[in-house]
Amino acid sequence: MKDRFQGIKAMDKGLISVDQWGKGSQAYFLTHLHADHTQGLSSKWNKGPLFCSPISANLFPTKFPDFNLSLLRVLEIGETHSIPLISPTSGSAITIRVTPIDAHHCPGAVMYLFRGEFGCMLHTGDFRWEKDSERALLGKIMLLKALEGDEVDLLYLDNTYCNPSFSFPPRKVAAQQVVDIITSHPDDDVIIGVDTLGKEDLLLHISHVLKTKIWVWPERLHTMHLLGFGDVFTTKTCLTRVRAVPRYSFTIETLEALNKIRPTIGVMPSGLPWRVRTLNGKDASLGSSLSFSCKRKEKTDGRICLGRSQLDENSSSPERIHRYIYSVPYSDHSCFSEIGDFIKLVQPSKISGIVSSSCCYVNPRYYFGNLSGPNKQSVQSLKKFRRSGPAELVKFIQTDAVNKERTMRDTCREVRRSRVSILRRQRHGVKIEEVDSICRSDMDAGIT
Numbered sequence: 001m002k003d004r005f006q007g008i009k010a011m012d013k014g015l016i017s018v019d020q021w022g023k024g025s026q027a028y029f030l031t032h033l034h035a036d037h038t039q040g041l042s043s044k045w046n047k048g049p050l051f052c053s054p055i056s057a058n059l060f061p062t063k064f065p066d067f068n069l070s071l072l073r074v075l076e077i078g079e080t081h082s083i084p085l086i087s088p089t090s091g092s093a094i095t096i097r098v099t100p101i102d103a104h105h106c107p108g109a110v111m112y113l114f115r116g117e118f119g120c121m122l123h124t125g126d127f128r129w130e131k132d133s134e135r136a137l138l139g140k141i142m143l144l145k146a147l148e149g150d151e152v153d154l155l156y157l158d159n160t161y162c163n164p165s166f167s168f169p170p171r172k173v174a175a176q177q178v179v180d181i182i183t184s185h186p187d188d189d190v191i192i193g194v195d196t197l198g199k200e201d202l203l204l205h206i207s208h209v210l211k212t213k214i215w216v217w218p219e220r221l222h223t224m225h226l227l228g229f230g231d232v233f234t235t236k237t238c239l240t241r242v243r244a245v246p247r248y249s250f251t252i253e254t255l256e257a258l259n260k261i262r263p264t265i266g267v268m269p270s271g272l273p274w275r276v277r278t279l280n281g282k283d284a285s286l287g288s289s290l291s292f293s294c295k296r297k298e299k300t301d302g303r304i305c306l307g308r309s310q311l312d313e314n315s316s317s318p319e320r321i322h323r324y325i326y327s328v329p330y331s332d333h334s335c336f337s338e339i340g341d342f343i344k345l346v347q348p349s350k351i352s353g354i355v356s357s358s359c360c361y362v363n364p365r366y367y368f369g370n371l372s373g374p375n376k377q378s379v380q381s382l383k384k385f386r387r388s389g390p391a392e393l394v395k396f397i398q399t400d401a402v403n404k405e406r407t408m409r410d411t412c413r414e415v416r417r418s419r420v421s422i423l424r425r426q427r428h429g430v431k432i433e434e435v436d437s438i439c440r441s442d443m444d445a446g447i448t
């Protein structure tokens, strides 16, 4: 049988990069256009061919004016594309196959399934895996078709909410929660905090149900036109009481200033629950600001607790966090149970989280190690035990204990590493040349 780990470890350096833009790769892949995935990309960037989805290609010049568009290579979603490259070590011609799959995150966002001599690798980028969504079902069919029965050797996973504390409803439900908040304030103006891309479906739902246009700032209107939603949006404030504003301008100060002119409420759609914090921790008269309520506590057993009492009680429903502000659990990232569903479907041999440091970072192997890698083998051992009887049980328990210890050791290592940059979110793309070091560090930790 082919040794897939060996295949990945032996993969040539300097082959491809995903959401990493430094020099040294022959082909560069963009999952989507959010800023944390394009760090290092600029209008002057020219390090090689850049592969992306049709929608990302369409939006690209808006984000990077004067970019050399002849570098863009558009990949149709759901189709498998062959890309000829040169092995940097042997100099011989090789071919990799790549299939972009709808990531259901923001317009143009895709996952990439790569296959080649190195084995089979899936990079989710940012993704939402809603169980009952028709689009996610199509994505699932697309992924299974692309896999053609192959196993995923290495899964790069959007682990933004990889913690059981994060449980939120499908976006359809959260969108209706936003509508309900707006209709319960018939005399108020409404501002909704959004990024430069994403949450379009939420805004379209509000517009459709309330039969109103939605105000956006001029650059956002241009993006909406490019996405084909131009009719729904406007830059004229007199036409609507609902306004989507840049997330950075969504502050308590903004809401208080607006309320001096007209009654106005704010809605913040996000997977992370927001809280109002006083600036000195005590006295509200000295000022307050909005921040994530993600309280990170490390337990003595190495687990990370995220202020569960707050999160569990409220993470599925909207919450009034200030007299003018509501937090609604509308997320473009998968929640914990959806991540689990995805891993069960893919059953990768190895998992690596793409969010390497955040206030809530947990190595996905901590929770899902039993569905991947050596622990997957221990599950298989259990199945075998059920078939063959107690003689196998001893073996299973031993294997499981060792794996548990390894997973714990690995988790503690990750906790130490991310403590340095607590509250600073930094996403990491993938460079194939890093696969060697990932494998090596895992071997050091006794994982592989």
Ligand SMILES: [Zn+2]
Pocket (backbone or CB within 6 Å): 032, 034, 105, 106, 126
């Ligand atoms: Zn994103």
